[in-house]
Amino acid sequence: MTLESARPDVPRLTHMYRAMLRIRAVENTLARIFADGEVPGFIHLSIGQEAVAVGVASAMAEGDTLATTHRGHGHVLARGLDLDGFFKEIMGRAGGICRGRGGSMHVADMTLGIIGANGIVGAGIPIALGSALALKTRATGGIAAALFGDGAMAEGVLHESLNLAALQRLPLLFVCENNGWSEFSRTERQFAAPLAKLATAFGIVHEAVDGNDVLAVAAAAEAAVAALRAGQGPRVLECRTHRTRGHFEGDAQKYRDAAELQAGIDGDAVLRTATALRNAAVEEEALTALHKEVETEVAAALQRARSDAWPRFEEAFADVYTLQEA
Numbered sequence: 177m178t179l180e181s182a183r184p185d186v187p188r189l190t191h192m193y194r195a196m197l198r199i200r201a202v203e204n205t206l207a208r209i210f211a212d213g214e215v216p217g218f219i220h221l222s223i224g225q226e227a228v229a230v231g232v233a234s235a236m237a238e239g240d241t242l243a244t245t246h247r248g249h250g251h252v253l254a255r256g257l258d259l260d261g262f263f264k265e266i267m268g269r270a271g272g273i274c275r276g277r278g279g280s281m282h283v284a285d286m287t288l289g290i291i292g293a294n295g296i297v298g299a300g301i302p303i304a305l306g307s308a309l310a311l312k313t314r315a316t317g318g319i320a321a322a323l324f325g326d327g328a329m330a331e332g333v334l335h336e337s338l339n340l341a342a343l344q345r346l347p348l349l350f351v352c353e354n355n356g357w358s359e360f361s362r363t364e365r366q367f368a369a370p371l372a373k374l375a376t377a378f379g380i381v382h383e384a385v386d387g388n389d390v391l392a393v394a395a396a397a398e399a400a401v402a403a404l405r406a407g408q409g410p411r412v413l414e415c416r417t418h419r420t421r422g423h424f425e426g427d428a429q430k431y432r433d434a435a436e437l438q439a440g441i442d443g444d445a446v447l448r449t450a451t452a453l454r455n456a457a458v459e460e461e462a463l464t465a466l467h468k469e470v471e472t473e474v475a476a477a478l479q480r481a482r483s484d485a486w487p488r489f490e491e492a493f494a495d496v497y498t499l500q501e502a
């Protein structure tokens with residue numbers, strides 16, 4: 177199933193398009209307010225990669241868990257994180273989903289099974305592995321998803337986690353968002369083998385998809401999740417995608433050539449989805465209305481975050497374990 181070949185289920189594709197647009201609008205807003213100095217800390221935007229977030233989320237259900245990376249805004253929003261709690265968290269406000277203590281790279285919401293973003297490359301993978309073990313042990317029928325970038329391919333913790341997941345036949349979906357870059361280095365300079373071979377070494381089924389095609393990602397993720405729920409052991413889903421922005425906001429991207437940047441813009445996941453909807457006879461006015469609706473929702477959430485209180489200084493040590501002097 178691909179965007180260009182399939183006759184899409186229009187309501188479903190419209191729903192996915194809206195979810196992608198919403199992530200895009202949130203991150204465009206973040207780019208702007210970060211440049212204006214309104215965001216404490218660092219942010220890594222996933223603009224260009226929204227189809228992975230929405231495609232994978234569409235295959236997940238209540239009770240499933242997800243661990244993500246430093247570039248995880250799209251993943252948590254696609255899993256249903258509250259937009260107000262999200263904005264307030266990124267802006268360090270008291271009403272943030274983690275009370276403003278985590279910020280962009282530490283967003284979590286246990287009530288939704290979002291077991292954390294993570295600033296350490298590859299570090300979300302063993303957390304998802306533990307979650308998959310818990311889900312299997314408790315026989316809940318749930319699955320865990322570990323989102324990671326191509327940079328994690330070179331991390332030993334991925335190799336160890338593949339091994340344990342295979343040995344224990346865990347319901348763990350390894351999702352690699354392969355955008356071809358790990359900071360300022362190409363994937364080939366980081367890892368000596370393709371991910372497919374690494375997965376095969378552990379006897380794990382690997383599938384690669386066009387990560388800018390939300391229908392292709394969704395179809396592959398659904399098939400993989402069905403296999404996980406049937407107890408067939410872990411799967412690896414590699415989504416080839418494109419990071420439109422720099423590694424972090426403020427990165428001038430001198431290491432990328434203009435042709436590559438242009439190719440990313442031409443194959444943009446959101447634009448391709450809009451084209452598929454137009455080809456399926458969705459009216460231009462309907463698409464414009466969707467854009468407006470999303471922009472209004474995001475602008476309102478930003479305003480509420482701006483007027484939210486800062487955390488109180490006295491609370492800085494709450495929930496922090498300390499050793500008591502004898």
Ligand SMILES: Cc1ncc(C[n+]2csc(CCOP(=O)(O)OP(=O)(O)O)c2C)c(N)n1
Nearest residue numbers: 247295296297325326327328355357358359
């Ligand atoms: C263990 C570890 N090593 C290095 C870094 C510095 N670092 C932060 S992001 C990043 C690149 C990650 O690339 P990738 O996993 O492909 O994710 P992407 O940024 O492309 O989404 C690196 C090396 C880190 N955070 N953690």
Ligand SMILES: [Mg+2]
Nearest residue numbers: 325326357358
């Ligand atoms: Mg990468």
